[in-house]
Amino acid sequence: MDVPYDLTSYVRVLKMATTPTTEEFLQVSKIAGAGIVLVGFIGFIIGGIMVLLTGDTGGAEGGSF
Numbered sequence: 001m002d003v004p005y006d007l008t009s010y011v012r013v014l015k016m017a018t019t020p021t022t023e024e025f026l027q028v029s030k031i032a033g034a035g036i037v038l039v040g041f042i043g044f045i046i047g048g049i050m051v052l053l054t055g056d057t058g059g060a061e062g063g064s065f
Contacts, residue, residue, distance in 0.1 A: 020028070051057055
């Protein structure tokens with residue numbers, strides 16, 4: 001690991017980087033949000049299938065709470 005070379009390459013990348021426009025930021029945010037919602041929906045579906053197959057909701061055993 002050549003530290004001086006690594007630092008210069010990092011600085012070069014940071015100099016090339018630009019702040020995204022509002023349109024770019026909104027597009028990336030929408031895509032990321034859609035991905036999060038999709039993963040949550042898939043987890044919800046899998047949980048529902050597990051409840052249907054096992055009949056267990058995952059709650060406390062025998063409590064009256």
